[in-house]
Amino acid sequence: MxxxxxxxxxxxxxxxxxxxxxxxxxxxxxxxxxxxxxxxxxxTPDYVKVAGIKAIVDNFTKYTAGTGIIELRKAIKEKLKNDNNLDYETNEICATVGAKQAIFNAIMAIAGPGDEVLLPIPCWVSYTDMVKFAGATPVFVPVKNDEGYILDLEAIEAAITPNTRGIVICTPNNPTGAVYSEASLRQLAELAVKHDFYIISDEIYEKLIYDGEEHFSIASISPEVKEHTVTVNGCSKAYAMTGWRLGYLAASKEFIANVTKIQTQTTSATSSISQKAGLAALTGSQHxxxxxxxxxxxxxxxxxxxxxxxxxxxxxxxxxxxxxxxxxxxxxxxxxxxxxxxxxxxxxxxxxxxxxxxxxxxxxxxxxxxxxxxxxxxxxxxxxxxxxxxxxxxxxxxx
Ligand SMILES: Cc1ncc(COP(=O)(O)O)c(C=O)c1O
Structure with missing residues (x-):
């Protein structure tokens, strides 16, 4: 066969x-x-588990809107405003089956055969195959290994071609543990705007940060940069919720409309129960x-x-x-x-x-x-x- x-x-x-x-x-x-x-x-924190159990007991066990329930999207909107200085409307947010599906959907929405997606390496194992799945070509750009695995902006600029549709960055980073500086993200944003490609910003480890370092969301630089960015995050790492499968992405309304087409024809939405649990995680005590x-x-x-x-x-x-x-x-x-x-x-x-x-x-x-x-x-x-x-x-x- x-x-x-x-x-x-x-x-x-x-x-x-x-x-x-x-x-x-x-x-x-x-x-x-x-x-x-x-x-x-x-x-997973107890108050989050309780919210999940309550969702089941209340029969909150049916399909939801493809982009997720409105209360959750409102909580994500507030989180992005308070933590990341980002102004997204609820129709610019889509809840997903983990951050993984958010990244997959974003790549599928922007890249296809003949297109190139830049991947600073080392990088998380799944980015490469997601780009290949879309039929596009991953273009690997090594980071500066000897300088704390920081982005090599010159190498990124040299790798840009007319076929470049996007770059996937991850900060704080898996596997290096690097946190990209605001200055380096500003330089990257300039390149994305100049050459008109998307930045898929995987911020799933945002909350796991040390030594007084501060996480900086690249989309917060300007409305123009935000227009070129897909901000990805989720509950998996911050709230020890990997098995609940709850992530999200935030991008322009038009971008979300395209992502929704993929989502509603594949997974429909993420679990209704996990959405209620995620709502509790985002709005409850952060202790x-x-x-x-x-x-x-x-x-x-x-x-x-x-x-x-x-x-x-x-x-x-x-x-x-x-x-x-x-x-x-x-x-x-x-x-x-x-x-x-x-x-x-x-x-x-x-x-x-x-x-x-x-x-x-x-x-x-x-x-x-x-x-x-x-x-x-x-x-x-x-x-x-x-x-x-x-x-x-x-x-x-x-x-
Ligand atoms: C860099 C990175 N992005 C995304 C994910 C996926 O997160 P989720 O479990 O929310 O799909 C992982 C999980 O290991 C990861 O390491």
Whole structure:
């Protein structure tokens, strides 16, 4: 039987093989510590759960408007105004099945065959395949790795062609933990306006930010920049709601009208129950979020310090999200006592998993070599044990 031509354009999730191997090892009784997770290890706040339960009890369990219930869109409008200095009307907002669907819909709305979408790399695994799904071409532009993974505006400008339809940026960033400065975002905005392309601004890690850094929403620069921007956010990371599947995007009315066509003919809308829960999350106490951020901050400092103390490993201190992307390339070309050869980050991640049962994601998954991504969304106890194991695994590697 044949499959559609488009299926040959995707590689599938590069992390799924790792997840499968972790499951196999766990089934074999191994005590794996997962530093590969992309979601908070905290529970959804109680008041949010209660709002979800109430929605079910009240039979709020039917289809909603494709863009989401009006109360939720009003709450998002208020959030964008208060937190991000953005003025969007409720008809410029669409609730989605996670931020993932928001980004997918936005890419589908702007790009097709012959079009190009710029992706600063390393980048989140899904952007590339979403662009390919749309039939467009991803154009990779490395960030400045040695300067804290900041945007390379000159390289971005050089990559712009008449076919450039957009750029997808993520700040705070997965996988680097970088937070883009207002100055760099202003420069990027100038390019987008000058060359008339869209900025899809993935702000899903907005609330997970440290060291007094401030998140800046690129659309707040001017009405002209806002017209060129799709602001994406959601409840997954800030409110530990990954399984509820609630994200949103905000853009011009015309943009939302196009996105609504995609949404209503695919998922219809996101879950009515999750919309009520999200409404509670956005309008309720932010105490749980503050507790979570304080805990992530402690872990971030601990893991960065421990990593930098390991010979041959170096990493910049991430300013946001819950990831660290250390350079491990000094271990390439080494051999373990059992004969395992390490030639790249994939080999290293496999070795650490098999030898010491710690799961990390090789940088190749994010289009970068020489790095591994470590998620500190795990208990302090597990992080401490994982770093002991990591140190031990690396001590077995000799040139
Ligand atoms: C950078 C980035 N954007 C978007 C998402 C998707 O978020 P959601 O779970 O709301 O779809 C993720 C999830 O890992 C992410 O890391």
């Amino acid at each position: 044949k499959f559609a031509e488009r299926m040959s354009r995707f590689s599938g999730s590069p992390t799924s093989a790792l997840i499968a191997r972790v499951a196999e090892l766990r089934a074999a009784g191994k005590n794996i510590i997962s530093l590969n997770v992309g979601e908070p290890d905290f529970g 749980d979020l503050e507790v979570m951020v304080a805990e992530f901050d402690k872990r971030r400092k601990y893991v960065t310090d421990r990593l930098n103390a390991i010979p041959g490993i170096s990493c910049t201190t991430p300013k946001g999200a819950f990831y660290i992307l250390p350079d491990v390339s000094s271990y390439f070309g080494t051999t373990a006592d059992d004969g395992t050869k390490i030639n790249n980050a994939k080999d290293l991640a496999n070795f650490i998993l098999e030898k010491e049962q710690v799961a990390l994601v090789p940088g190749e998954a994010f289009n970068i070599e020489g790095k591994v991504r470590i998620s500190y969304s795990n208990s302090m106890e597990n992080l401490c044990e994982a770093l002991n194991r990591l140190e031990h695994a690396l001590s077995l590697l000799k040139k």
